[in-house]
Amino acid sequence: MQGQSADPAARPRRTRRPGGHTVRLRHRPQPPPSLSHLPHPLCREEPAVPPVEADADTRTPTPSAVSGLLDRIGDWGPVATSAGVFRLVPVRIDRDLPLVGRWMNDPAVAAFWELSGPEPVTERHLRRKLADGRSIPFLGLLEGRPMSYWEVYRADLDPLARHYPARPHDTGIHLLIGGVGDRGRGLGGPLLRGVTELLLDRRSACARVVAEPDLRNIPSIATFLSAGFRLSAELALPTKRAALMVRDRVLSDVS
Template sequence: MMLNRSPDKAGTHRGNDTLQTLDEPLDRIGDWGPTATAAGLFQLVPVRVERDLRLLTPWMNDPAVAAFWELSGPPAVTENHLRAQLDGDGRSVPCIGVLDGTPMSYWEIYRADLDPLARHYPARPRDCGLHLLLGTVGDRGRGLGSILLRAVADLVLDETPASARVLAEPDLRNIPSVTAFLNAGFRFSAEVDLPTKRAALMVRDRSLRHLM
């Protein structure tokens, strides 16, 4: 399973006219620690280019991933995408997902209210967003994505108390991804027209997290 990036290139995040203050950057994800899931012990580890580029480049060149992430090509393509976030102001944090000690997924945790996405839906202050791809074919299509999406969304809510909800915007054509979000306790909120796709706006609400 793989999810799409934001409507603009990651790392070029800009707030809309009413949501411009970066008062809670996501710069402490490395301190969140591991969380227990039905699939094993999972942890988000912030990306280090010199360590992780060799891992991420083949994932981005997987045709199933490239169709949605559009980052296929030589290592420099992935490196530029990562550095745009790492050299930014903490609005988006690229991470490796480590399951029982094995790096197996790539995540971007970002401030959705300060992202170009905020121009396309009724954003609320401190909305958080996420993107995910599972690195290997063997990890896809068996429910693992839903388990990890639920775990990470709940981590975000636990570790960012001012955030009332977590959002994502998978391509409507990516039925496995939309289904994974639904199975992870997200609700379908709306269809939104973004610059590069028509997306399903998926929301996991703090107030409903124990019911879904």
């Protein structure tokens, strides 16, 4: 009816005073409580990390659907490290974009990753990775807490292969320790060592893990060295001068 509120909860209720006068009581809807104080969904106590699903609107393939080139790393489960139990969980944009975007906008990170700006900048990057299959983005969970961002990729199928003598199934790693409170604590080395050894153990066709941090990023290079990598060469890549870091399979890596 014209002029009547469409929201029944907003319509006034009538009651009567003892003297017979009608009093109108108007219900005022309260705004929903803020959820900004809640932790990232993966920090909550849940029986299991929810499965990664495709975005229905864009039909973006799930990491599980495209990670055959990398032996379905997202299904491998946790690994024990000297820093604690660690696990790589495939990125899910609807859940993880605010967190990854916040990390990318840290000035110390933006200088090397070049993904700072509004969320769509990071979102486009993640969607490209999820749709490609040669490079899979992950959150790194230490004792169940998201604290790092990883990309594991087929270096032999990547443009990087044009700049060094790649071998079949070379596997590359990009690593970002996200929160400022987690940097400078020596976590990168043990986590990188654990993931590298897991890759070499589970990907039997892979004989080397490689990385190409910016030559200016001295802390990153030091982290790779502490995890058993060696500096193999300096590369002139289209966007940077990089240190080619290589971790070869050794006898102890063979299960």
